[in-house]
Amino acid sequence: MKSRIIRKSKGEFIFDICINLIGLLVIIIVLVPLIFVVSASFSDPDLVLKGKVFLFPKGITLEPYKMVFQNKDIWQGYRNTIFYTITGTSISVILTVLAAYPLSRKEMAGRKYFMLIILFTMYFNGGLIPTYLLVRNLGLYDRVWALLIPSAISTFNLIVAKTFFESNIPDEMYESAKLDGCGNIRMLMSVVLPLSKAIIAILVLYYAVDQWNSYFNALIYLNNEKLYPLQIILRNILLLGQTEQLGTNAVGMGEKIKMAEGIKYSVIIISSVPILMVYPFVQKYFVKGVMIGSIKG
16 A cells, blocks of 8 residues: 655645744754853953854863862862752652652542642742741751752642643552552552653752752851852852952953953853753653643544
């Protein structure tokens, strides 16, 4: 039986061309700044300041990277951030799953009221000062837990996980597990989690990226420099590089401006590359996870 070739109409052909052009434009808008930052981090800062660096590095130098990595606080910040990311992500994923699973069960009493309370927190919160006072009164101020506990659960991620459990775990499977004598804990561990690798991978990615890039909570709740995450360390390096220019002679000021420019781009790369390396490990689950809640044919 011969395959039938479906010819596209003129309107469909024009539509496909427009979509491809828009997609190409979006790719260019995203890639060009990234390529420029990478090129600028390896280029001579003087050429970067003069606007001679665009997509390819010129006057390649590693001096900004050397200056950054010679700072012992950078390595301490890396250790702290890795600890915050691994520990915080683990706590967040566990708490999110433990909250989303019962909320996804129809037999849970009052789950609609619980969901209304949870949704309320997406739009309204106590504000910065009450939150700070709460963290301090709980004894979390200037401790690592101040970065892990207050922001442990994201309402958005909780809703996504709940939707996944509702739409991807059939009721018949729950009933079958009940007949086999499974309780809720055993059902979660033996039935639900093995079928939820996609959503768990997405939760890990979302929480890990958020924890890695977080600096505001550390800026508010931490006073001990030994507990600072990498983002705060890099911020301080940039601010120090700028403020030290004041009160110097013209030659010294010019050199410091150049080095500050090189350091600015190198710290962006240093702080971004590690978390980008996580994405390939969850890529196969990402498309499935982000399509949760979409209309199915």
